[in-house]
Amino acid sequence: MTELVLVGCYTAETGGNGDGISAFRRGIGGALTLETTLPMVSPSWLVKHPTVPMVYAANETGSGEVTSVSLAGGELEALDVVGTGGADPCHLAVTPGGRFLVCANYTGGSLAVFALSPDGRIDERTDLVRHQGHGPDAERQAAAHVHMAVPSPDGSVVSAVDLGTDEIRSYALSTEGRLTPLAVTALPPGTGPRQLVRRPGTTTAYVVGELAGTLLTLRETAPGAFEVTDSVRSSWAEPEVKNLAAHLEIVEDALYLSNRGPDCVTAFTGTTPSAVADQACGAGPRHFALVDGRCYVAAQDEDAIIAFPLSELGEAEPERYPSGSPSFVLAATV
Structure with a gap:
């Protein structure tokens, strides 16, 4: 078995310096060695199928596409390329049973669902819903911007995080892959919600407020319906x-959050989070992966993956691995 770290990126077509999906081999002590790169246009977000060796890449372009990539035998092979129905897809998720792939189209302001075959191939788009609305930030919230699509633990509900409208819009997902409106949660104006993450086994969830620089704590009062119970700054020090x-x-019991501007990963403790440390992690940190006690950060503006041990967070001397305009880090064993 080989431990790989797959890195998504932005390519020249969208103003980046990357080349496609890069596969790094993870060696002794967590060191990375570049193995190969699969050329592809701006694969900015990656997600792995829960049971078969397949990864899906969101091609974040104006036309909007998603590509399935086989990892069989440790080799990366692009297979299906399908349109997402909206511009700039920025997030993907696979439902727990592996039946559906859901996609957030940022500029398109829409949420798409695709049926998956038993072998993980993309079958067909089963639904597409478009959001309407705006928020108080005239530059970033002039229209709906779906930034994340989160299936519930049983896969029956999909919650769409809309940065443009300051809302979480949840839908019931049928066995045919159709979406039915279920609940709308309004967040504080100007939050600019980017991500929703549930704490496993509880009714607690968290929202990353990109525009406000906040971390919100929520309680799920009914499937797909939330209420805000707490809000803190998203970094330890005042930026x-x-x-x-x-x-x-x-x-x-720990939460870790990347912050662009302060360019750090912040550690929080407690169910109601309290920040305890910031760790410098390169310019423009976006996605990161936590693997065997180490953090691998996609420092987009640094053109590098920045790595450090969580045990030394706040005081670590990071390692740097060159990688053009990285946006996503995915650990996979093949």
Whole structure:
């Protein structure tokens, strides 16, 4: 078995410096060695199928596409390329049973659903819903911008996080892949919600407020319906620059959140989060992966993956692995 770290990126077609999906081999001590790169236009978000060796890439372009990539035998092979029905797809998720792929189209302001075959191939688009509305930020919230699509643990509900309208719009997902409106949760104006992450086994969830630089704690009062119970800054220290919060991960009792502007990963403790440390992690940190006690950060503006041990967070001397305009880090064993 080989431990790989797959890196998504932005390519020249969308103003980036990357070349496609890069596969790094993870060696002793967590060091990365570049193995190969699969050329592809701006694969900005990656997600792995839960049971078969297949990865899906959101091609974040004006035309909007998603590509299925086989990992069989440790080789990366692009298979299906299908339109997402909206511009700039920025997030993908596979429902727990592996039956459907859901896609958030950022500029398109829409949510798409695709049926998946038993072998993980993309079958057909089963639904597409478009959001309407705006928020108080005239530059970033002039229209709907769906930034994340989150299936519930049983796959029966999909919650769409809309940065443009300051809402979480939840839908019931039928066995045929159709969406029916279920609940709408309004968030504080100007939050600019980017991500929704549930704490497993509880009714607690968290929202990353990109525009406000906040981390919100929510309670799920009914399937897909939430209420805000707490809000804190998304970094430990008061930032001297605009803070565009990005990616959140939960590991047991700890939360980790990347912040662009302060350019750090912040650690939080507690179910109601309290920040305890910031770790410098390169310019423009977006997505990151936590693997065996190490953090691998896609530092987009640094053109590098920045790695450090979580045990030294706040004081670590990071390692740097060159990678053009990285946006996503995915650990996979093949």
